[in-house]
Amino acid sequence: MLEARQLSVSYSRGQPVLQSVSFTLPAGCLVSIIGPNGAGKSTLIKAMLSLIPHRGRTLFDQQDLHAVARHVAYVQQKSGLDLTFPITVCECVALGRQADANAFGHVRGATEAVAQALAQVEMADFAARPLSQLSGGQLQRVLIARCLVQNAQLLVLDEPFVGIDVQSEAAIMAVLRAQKRAGKTILIVHHDLKTVPDYFDWVVMLNRALIAAGPVATTFTPDNLAATYGLPQPAEKGAPDASAIFH
Ligand SMILES: Nc1ncnc2c1ncn2[C@@H]1O[C@H](COP(=O)(O)OP(=O)(O)OP(=O)(O)O)[C@@H](O)[C@H]1O
Numbered sequence: 001m002l003e004a005r006q007l008s009v010s011y012s013r014g015q016p017v018l019q020s021v022s023f024t025l026p027a028g029c030l031v032s033i034i035g036p037n038g039a040g041k042s043t044l045i046k047a048m049l050s051l052i053p054h055r056g057r058t059l060f061d062q063q064d065l066h067a068v069a070r071h072v073a074y075v076q077q078k079s080g081l082d083l084t085f086p087i088t089v090c091e092c093v094a095l096g097r098q099a100d101a102n103a104f105g106h107v108r109g110a111t112e113a114v115a116q117a118l119a120q121v122e123m124a125d126f127a128a129r130p131l132s133q134l135s136g137g138q139l140q141r142v143l144i145a146r147c148l149v150q151n152a153q154l155l156v157l158d159e160p161f162v163g164i165d166v167q168s169e170a171a172i173m174a175v176l177r178a179q180k181r182a183g184k185t186i187l188i189v190h191h192d193l194k195t196v197p198d199y200f201d202w203v204v205m206l207n208r209a210l211i212a213a214g215p216v217a218t219t220f221t222p223d224n225l226a227a228t229y230g231l232p233q234p235a236e237k238g239a240p241d242a243s244a245i246f247h
Contacts, residue, residue, distance in 0.1 A: 001027055002065075002154065002185055007047045007056035009040070016208075018043050020056070023213035025202055027061070027153075028183045030176060032190040032199065032216075035206035036229050041189045042077065044206060045156050049074055060154055073147035075157045078139065083132045089142050090127040093117055096149035110149070117145035120175055137168030144172055148179075155179060155186045162191070173199060196220055 002025045009018040018040045025031050033041045047054035050066040058065040065072065073096065096117075097110045118124045121141035126134065134142065140160055147155050155176070161169050176186050180201075190196065196203060196216060203220050205211040205228040212224045226233050 001025065001059075001061060002187070003059040004044075004048060005057045005059065007044065007054055007058065009043050009047050009052060009054045018047060018054070019209040021206070021210045022056075023204055023210060025185065025187075025204075025213070027185045028180060029185060029201040030180050030199060031185070031187045031202040031204060032196055033187065033204045033206060034190055034193065034196065034228065035211075039207045039228075041206055042158055044204075045074075045158060045187065045189060049156065065154075071153040073150040073152035073155045075140075075143045075147060075155075075160060077158045078136065078162065083139075085131070087131050088127070089118070089123065089129050089131060089134070090114055092131050092142055093145045093149055096146040113149045114145075117148040118142075120148060120178075121145045122171055136162075137164035140164055140172060141168065144175055148175070153184060155184055156188075157186070158189045159191065160188060193225070 004021055004023050007018055007021045008016050010016040021040075021044060033044060035041050043052070046052045047056070048058040048065060049069075049072065050058075060068055060071070093114045094110055097113060115124065115127075118127055121144050123138060123141050123145060126138060126142070131139065131142065144157075144160070147157075160172060164172075176188075179186060188200075190199070197220060200216050202214065203216050204213045205219065205224050207228050207230065211228045212219050223233060225231070
C-alpha cells in the first residue's frame with residue numbers, strides 16, 4: 001500500500017504549489033497522476049520520493065518511503081536528463097544495480113540482468129550504443145530497462161510516453177503490465193486522457209490540491225475531470241462536455 005499523508009510543497013515563500021495532498025493506493029496496480037500543466041504532478045512525485053523539501057509523509061507498506069528507497073525505481077522526465085554524459089546503453093542500465101555493488105564496484109549477476117532487461121524492452125541490439133545516439137522512444141525503453149534491473153517494488157515514471165510513437169508506447173505498456181502482474185506498483189505522470197481507462201487501474205487527479213483519487217472506473221468521471229482541468233461542471237447550463245478535453 002502506498003500512502004501520501006498531507007504532502008505540501010512551497011518552492012519559495014509564495015503560494016504552495018502542492019497543498020496537503022493525501023491519498024492511499026493499493027499495491028500491485030497501475031496508477032496515473034493526471035492534471036493540467038503546472039498542477040504539481042512532478043512536484044508530487046518528487047515530494048513523495050523526498051527529492052525536494054516538503055511537509056507531510058509518504059508510506060510504502062507502512063514504512064517511510066525514503067527509508068525503503070532501495071525498493072523504488074524512478075524515471076524522471078526526459079528533459080531533466082544530461083544526454084551529453086558519455087555512457088552506453090548497457091552501462092546506463094547497469095546503474096540500476098549499483099546499490100548492490102561490492103567494495104570493488106562489482107555486482108554479481110548484473111551482466112545477465114542487464115541483458116535480460118534490454119531483451120524485455122526489445123533493445124538488446126543497442127547495448128553498445130551511446131545513450132546520446134538514441135531516439136526518444138529508444139531512450140525511454142532503456143530507462144525502463146534500468147528500472148527492471150533494479151527489481152524495485154515501486155516504479156515511478158514521470159511522463160514516459162511524451163514524444164514517443166505508438167509502437168514504443170505499446171511495448172512499454174506491455175512491460176509495465178507484466179511488472180504489475182508480478183505484483184509491482186507503478187505510478188505514472190500521464191497526459192493522454194484518452195488512454196487512462198485502458199492503461200490504468202487507479203487515478204490521482206491533481207490541481208495543486210487533490211481533486212480525487214480512486215479506481216479509474218469510479219473516479220475518472222466528467223465531474224472530476226471538469227474540476228481537475230478547471231472546466232465548467234458538465235451539469236452547468238451550456239457547459240461544454242468535459243470529454244472535449246480528450247481532443
Ligand atoms: N524548482 C522549482 N522552483 C520553483 N518553482 C517550481 C520548480 N519546479 C516547479 N515549479 C513550479 O511549481 C508548479 C508545479 O510544477 P510541476 O512541474 O510540479 O507541474 P506539473 O503538473 O508536473 O506540470 P507539467 O504538466 O507542465 O509537467 C509550476 O507552477 C512550476 O512552475
